[in-house]
Structure formats: structure tokens, C-alpha cells
Amino acid sequence: MSRRGQTSRGGSQGDIPLLSFRQITSKSSQAHAKNILEALKQKEIHLPNAINWDWLGKVGMEEELTPYLVKECNMGDSTIICDGWLQLFKIQELIFAELCWEFFATISFRGGSEYYSPNVISFSLGGELPQCSMAEFAWRIGIYDQSAMLNEDFETFLENCHKxxxxxxxxxxxxxxxxxxxxxxxxxxxxxxxxxxxxxxxxxxxxxxxxxxxxxxxxxxxxxxxxxxxxxxxxxxxxxxxxxxxxxxxx
Incomplete structure (x- = not known):
């Protein structure tokens, strides 16, 4: 486990069952994941210091930031609150190197604009092999609220976002x-x-x-x-x- 504001080197961590990728049945995919894993282990894991939102609030800067990080999108009869940037910048969870290696060694993004297709994103995490849509992934990591995803205009909203x-x-x-x-x-x-x-x-x-x-x-x-x-x-x-x-x- 790493704390924010620290840098650590990967390297050998012994025999970790999660990193054997036994849940991946394709031999070629398993070999590909192991190759990426070895490359990841040679990289430094640098974690930035956590953003002190309490301090930003006390000095009035959070209020100044809000118009940039929380926006409203009017979609005819409905309004979608876009606070994705704010939610993204507020993610400050503990980081476990082994889980990061497993995730980044196996994640696959098929691309395209099929926001609700159930298998656009796949990865291994905790020994499991979940698949999900872009919309669900955005909700799972906290970029967009589930209520926004369920809005019938959400897909149109995403299509109008700039890439x-x-x-x-x-x-x-x-x-x-x-x-x-x-x-x-x-x-x-x-x-x-x-x-x-x-x-x-x-x-x-x-x-x-x-x-x-x-x-x-x-x-x-x-x-x-x-x-x-x-x-x-x-x-x-x-x-x-x-x-x-x-x-x-x-x-």
C-alpha cells in the first residue's frame, strides 16, 4: 500500500496469486498481461499529495472553483448536472500497488461511442474479470452520478461532449x-x-x-x-x- 505524496519502486513482490492471471483463459491474453505487468513493476509509483479541500473551503477558493467544476447542461425538459471534474479531483483513496498492477496490466477499452454496450471495458481486479459499459464505469468510479446515467437524455449529452x-x-x-x-x-x-x-x-x-x-x-x-x-x-x-x-x- 502506498500513501499519497510518496514515491515507491515496484520490483519483486513474491508469488502473488492475483498476478498470475489464472482467471484469464486465453493463453495469449494471459502472456500479454504478464508482459505488461513486468514493465509496470519497473516503473515508479508516484502519488501526488492529496488536495486539501477543507483548506480550499476556508480560504474561499472552493467557491471560486465551483463554477468551473460543476456545470449544468440543459437538455430540453431536463437538466443534467455535470460535476465529473469535481468528483474526479476529489478521489483520494488508498492505493494498493498489487491491485494497480493487476488492473493496468489487464484493462482493455474497445473504444467507439457505444456508451451503454455492456462489454466495452474489461479488466481484472481482485481475481475477477468484470466487463461494463462506459456509462457504468463512469458511475462506478464516481465521475457521474447514477441518477444522471438513468436520465433518458444522458447518451445525447455524452455525444455532445468534446473529445x-x-x-x-x-x-x-x-x-x-x-x-x-x-x-x-x-x-x-x-x-x-x-x-x-x-x-x-x-x-x-x-x-x-x-x-x-x-x-x-x-x-x-x-x-x-x-x-x-x-x-x-x-x-x-x-x-x-x-x-x-x-x-x-x-x-
């Missing part, structure tokens, strides 16, 4: 609206962002979904996430996170 910057938005041009320097992906830094709230939002992005030790860098993917959060009426598309998760920490 990339729209054609009319150029990353370097948009960066100039929030920062003091010309955008160069290899050298752009969080400190160039003018607004303290926008800098804080970037720190959330860098230290959660894009876990990096050097949180100050602002690569192109960070620009998209920043734009998604800062821009009104733009909402979190879960499939983007699934694609990142299924990369298995870069393996």
Missing part, C-alpha cells in the same frame, strides 16, 4: 487568452497562466489524470483539459479518461 479541441479553437491562440507567453508545448509552464484559479485547475489536472512529478509543464493535452474546464457549456467526456487509463501508465 478534442473544436476546429475553430487553436491551442496556441487560446493559450494567449489565459497566459502571458506564446505557447510552445515543450516550454509552456503553469506559471505563465495569469489567473491563480486557472493555475490551480492546471495543478489538479497535472497531478491527477496526467500524474507527473513536474507539474509545471503544460503539454498539448493539458491545454485541451484546461479549455474543457474553463470554457462554459463544455463538459467532461469519460471516453477520454478511458483511453488514458487503458494505456496502462504508458505501457
Amino acid at each position: 478534442d479541441l473544436p476546429e475553430e479553437v487553436v491551442a496556441s491562440t487560446w493559450w494567449n487568452t489565459i497566459a502571458n507567453r506564446v505557447y510552445i508545448p515543450s516550454s509552456a509552464q503553469e506559471g505563465h497562466i495569469r489567473s491563480p484559479i486557472h493555475r490551480l485547475i492546471h495543478r489538479f489536472i497535472a497531478s491527477t489524470i496526467n500524474i507527473r512529478k513536474d507539474d509545471d509543464k503544460v503539454p498539448t493535452l493539458d491545454i485541451f483539459y484546461l479549455w474543457s474546464i474553463i470554457t462554459p457549456d463544455v463538459f467532461l467526456q469519460p471516453s477520454l479518461l478511458y483511453s488514458q487509463i487503458s494505456c496502462g501508465w504508458g505501457c
Whole structure:
């Protein structure tokens, strides 16, 4: 088990039954999972410090963050509350290396836009091999509330969420609206962002979904996430996170 704010090295952990992947009946899939596992064990497990939401509330910054992290989407006769970013940034659970290795070595995301197809996402966890839809996975990890999923307009809502910057938005041009320097992906830094709230939002992005030790860098993917959060009426598309998760920490 690892605590937040610490870095640990993987390596040999002895004979752990969960990591033998006996529940995977396909020999080729089992061998593939074991290859990814060995690569994962060589990586550092770096966990960022937990976000202190109590402190943010006391100094009034949580109130300033709320309009960015909790948005309403009007869908005709119904309204969907999109608080996916807030829920994502508030995930602060204990991390068990063995379960992380098992999960990331086996997760598969089929892709596409079939949000309710029951076998789009599959993985091994605790020796089990569950399969689920994108919508269910989003609910299970707390990105969207189950009541939102059951809304008859939820699939339409997801289809209208952005998966990339729209054609009319150029990353370097948009960066100039929030920062003091010309955008160069290899050298752009969080400190160039003018607004303290926008800098804080970037720190959330860098230290959660894009876990990096050097949180100050602002690569192109960070620009998209920043734009998604800062821009009104733009909402979190879960499939983007699934694609990142299924990369298995870069393996």
C-alpha cells in the first residue's frame, strides 16, 4: 500500500496469486498481461499529495472553483448536472500497488461511442474479470452520478461532449487568452497562466489524470483539459479518461 505524496519502486513482490492471471483463459491474453505487468513493476509509483479541500473551503477558493467544476447542461425538459471534474479531483483513496498492477496490466477499452454496450471495458481486479459499459464505469468510479446515467437524455449529452479541441479553437491562440507567453508545448509552464484559479485547475489536472512529478509543464493535452474546464457549456467526456487509463501508465 502506498500513501499519497510518496514515491515507491515496484520490483519483486513474491508469488502473488492475483498476478498470475489464472482467471484469464486465453493463453495469449494471459502472456500479454504478464508482459505488461513486468514493465509496470519497473516503473515508479508516484502519488501526488492529496488536495486539501477543507483548506480550499476556508480560504474561499472552493467557491471560486465551483463554477468551473460543476456545470449544468440543459437538455430540453431536463437538466443534467455535470460535476465529473469535481468528483474526479476529489478521489483520494488508498492505493494498493498489487491491485494497480493487476488492473493496468489487464484493462482493455474497445473504444467507439457505444456508451451503454455492456462489454466495452474489461479488466481484472481482485481475481475477477468484470466487463461494463462506459456509462457504468463512469458511475462506478464516481465521475457521474447514477441518477444522471438513468436520465433518458444522458447518451445525447455524452455525444455532445468534446473529445478534442473544436476546429475553430487553436491551442496556441487560446493559450494567449489565459497566459502571458506564446505557447510552445515543450516550454509552456503553469506559471505563465495569469489567473491563480486557472493555475490551480492546471495543478489538479497535472497531478491527477496526467500524474507527473513536474507539474509545471503544460503539454498539448493539458491545454485541451484546461479549455474543457474553463470554457462554459463544455463538459467532461469519460471516453477520454478511458483511453488514458487503458494505456496502462504508458505501457
